[in-house]
Amino acid sequence: MASGAVPRPVRSRNPLDHDVPTGREEAWRFTPLRRLRGLLTGPDADGKVSVTVTAPAGIAVEQLDAADPRIGRSYTPADRVAAFALAHAGGATAVTIPAEAAPAEPVVVHLHGESPRPAAGTAAGIAYGHLLVEVGPFASATVVLDHTGSATYAGNVEVYVGHGASLTFVSLQDWDAGAVHVGAHAYSVGRDAKLRSFTVTLGGDLVRLSPTVDYRGPGGDAELNGVFFTDAGQHQEHRLLVTHTPRSCRSRVTYKGALRGDGAHSVWIGDVVIGADAVDTDTYELNRNLVLTDGARADSVPNLEILTGEVVGAGHASATGRFDDEALFYLQSRGIPPAEARRLVVHGFFAEVIDRIEVGDLRDRIMASVSARLGETPAEDEPATAAGTGASAGAAAGAGRAGA
Incomplete structure (x- = not known):
């Protein structure tokens, strides 16, 4: 049984294995490619993004070199920009929460674009980045990723949640006007682990984020929450893919957006795949868009592909209204x-x-x-x-x- 077949992207670390999109592909048909400012060709970095981490005692913060085997352990790029980001990032910032740890305060990763605010019609400096968050077995933590400043930024985020662990992950896109941000967030959820993610997109000229979730064992529970406010001229795009392979896992997706002003454009794509062996899956995805003025446009496309009839529940809902x-x-x-x-x-x-x-x-x-x-x-x-x-x-x- 299926409700909209979910396209299978190419997975490769090599940027040249990914075709240059023309805008006719399903994955790129809503994205204004000319506003990506060259990120599809992988130009050398000419801008600067600073990364500072505030962490409670006992949390390890490291700068990994590009050859570290932990980079890419739970994520292989699914598009050309993500592959270039992995190739050009030069390593990664790694945050590790030890097994059974339960810090009372959140870990805050502040990523600030330091390129001068661009003049009209010009691009902020190109920058790349990679963040790796690993939560040990039976640990419990909150991690906040805060984007501010100005940049043309391509960045990947890998989140590895250990068996029996619990993580709340908040990604805030509070860029200055004129910033461009294309990012992939890959969540790997262990056996009996719980993930709660919050994606809040407010600033920037163009923001395109692609969160994915996969499960490494039964009992995994993932909640993906999102809020976006799309103002005049902004393009904000969120493309989610949740893949249920093991049995007895749960997922919930709730994204809400408000749009205001001429040329405001939001895109929400919600893809859920339930594999043939993923019996007893429980999943639901919801998107609501509130259009505040004329001249704004919201595109919302939920897709659900089910390859087994033995599920607890599977559904989706989408609505856009004035x-x-x-x-x-x-x-x-x-x-x-x-x-x-x-x-x-x-x-x-x-x-x-x-x-x-x-x-x-x-x-x-x-x-x-x-x-x-x-x-x-x-x-x-x-x-x-x-x-x-x-x-x-x-x-x-x-x-x-x-x-x-």
């Missing part, structure tokens, strides 16, 4: 000013995902950024999180016609 004027009227009729009502609706729409992030400062920063993009600032005595908006936010949580 801002709900009735919700605004409901809130304004209760004395809430129009600007505050709009903010409550959008915050409530995002709350289901953002409130799951357990790093309070990060939640506040994300919601404050959303408010800034709406052109509104919360009152100084009001928390920036959606949870802090009280009953009104709860009422607004389902206010968009795209659903909550």
Whole structure:
């Protein structure tokens, strides 16, 4: 049984094994190739991206050279840009959480593009990177990857979750205007391990991320959550692939996006493959898009391929809708000013995902950024999180016609 066959990409470390896309391929048909600023040809790096890591005691942070066998252990590039990133990164930043460790504070990897902000029509400096995160068996940790600054950046992220371990991984794309970011995030989930990932995309001119999940044993559990706010002229693309091969694994995908302004374009592709031996699989993927103004476009394509009939559950849902004027009227009729009502609706729409992030400062920063993009600032005595908006936010949580 299948609901949309999922294309099988070429897997190779050699960039020349990957064809130069023309834009007609399924994997590239939504991407504005001219805005990738040469990343498809793998130019030499002429920009700088600094990487700083803040880690609790007991967490190992290393700089690996390109020959280290740990690089690429759980990921082989599936497209030309990722292959060039692996070839040009010159090694990797590695973060290792020891077996059975449970640090109370998150590990924060701050990646900052240091290329001067480009003039209109020019590119920020080209840079490449590779991050490797390894979580030992039965460990529990939170890792935050924070992208800021300006660059034309191609980077890969490998996340290896040991058997019985638990990891929360947050990737925040908070680039300056004009940045370009093409990245692959590969999650390898061990037996009885749990992964919770959060992908938050706010800044940049073009951001294209390709998260993948595979399981190394039964009992693996992966939750992929995402939030994106696509403003005028921005292109934000998230292409997910979850592959169920072992039996008795679970996956949940929830991505929510808001779009505003002329030329705002978001793309969400959700692919799930359930192999012939993956009996007792439980999977569901959901994408909701809230279009705030005319001139914005959201493309949403869920695909589900099932090769066994013995599953616990498998499904998907996708909806894109306009801002709900009735919700605004409901809130304004209760004395809430129009600007505050709009903010409550959008915050409530995002709350289901953002409130799951357990790093309070990060939640506040994300919601404050959303408010800034709406052109509104919360009152100084009001928390920036959606949870802090009280009953009104709860009422607004389902206010968009795209659903909550």
